Amino acid sequence: MSQDAFSEKDWRRLIASFGEDPDRPGLVETPARVAKAWKHWTSGYQQDPVSLLKAFEDGAEQYNELIVVRGIPVYSHCEHHLAPFFGKATIGYLPNGKIVGLSKLTRLVDCFSKRLQVQERMTIQIANALMEVLEPKAVGVVIKCRHLCMESRGIRTPGEETITSAMLGELQPNLGLRTEFLALARD
Numbered sequence: 597m598s599q600d601a602f603s604e605k606d607w608r609r610l611i612a613s614f615g616e617d618p619d620r621p622g623l624v625e626t627p628a629r630v631a632k633a634w635k636h637w638t639s640g641y642q643q644d645p646v647s648l649l650k651a652f653e654d655g656a657e658q659y660n661e662l663i664v665v666r667g668i669p670v671y672s673h674c675e676h677h678l679a680p681f682f683g684k685a686t687i688g689y690l691p692n693g694k695i696v697g698l699s700k701l702t703r704l705v706d707c708f709s710k711r712l713q714v715q716e717r718m719t720i721q722i723a724n725a726l727m728e729v730l731e732p733k734a735v736g737v738v739i740k741c742r743h744l745c746m747e748s749r750g751i752r753t754p755g756e757e758t759i760t761s762a763m764l765g766e767l768q769p770n771l772g773l774r775t776e777f778l779a780l781a782r783d
């Protein structure tokens with residue numbers, strides 16, 4: 597993406613196009629603030645999901661049960677309207693000799709959510725990255741979000757939640773494991 601996308605001049609023009617006076621005191625600093633904010637909201641493009649997941653073996657020996665982290669915050673923007681969608685993610689995996697620092701799961705969500713997204717793609721990207729790096733027996737991801745493009749405009753359905761999931765490896769054929777993961781993931 598070119599740096600021009602973040603230029604203050606463009607945001608100033610956009611504000612003027614709303615019928616506002618960009619020189620009004622309350623708006624003078626807004627183009628710079630918005631440019632900075634969008635740099636943050638799209639910073640996931642600069643992160644490499646594989647290198648942020650530092651897998652290790654020490655501590656994984658004899659641990660053969662699911663590892664589940666839930667309540668991971670998700671703040672993203674839909675690629676159709678650039679409107680926020682936000683909610684919580686749950687990630688679980690069944691290790692196969694390699695584990696990862698728990699905070700890295702939150703960092704992984706952050707990396708994919710700070711891009712223009714659809715919830716389905718983000719869900720599978722998170723699951724695929726874990727499969728690639730940890731080579732676990734199974735990975736499960738459940739994401740529950742509210743989409744402001746649906747709540748504040750368009751269909752206008754306040755409070756509606758969208759739930760997506762990805763189940764890879766043994767979570768696909770093993771109904772018992774899937775049930776256990778979903779029970780651990782439940783709020």
Ligand SMILES: Nc1nc2c(ncn2[C@@H]2O[C@H](COP(=O)(O)OP(=O)(O)OP(=O)(O)O)[C@@H](O)[C@H]2O)c(=O)[nH]1
Pocket residue numbers: 674675676713714715716743745746749750751
């Ligand atoms: N599948 C999916 N759809 C999404 C997501 N975020 C937003 N959308 C949908 O993207 C669609 C875009 O539809 P369009 O018909 O091209 O755009 P629109 O006229 O603004 O649609 P409305 O929102 O129905 O007014 C809408 O149905 C949104 O609800 C997402 O994460 N996943």
Ligand SMILES: [Zn+2]
Pocket residue numbers: 674675676677678679743745746
């Ligand atoms: Zn949208």
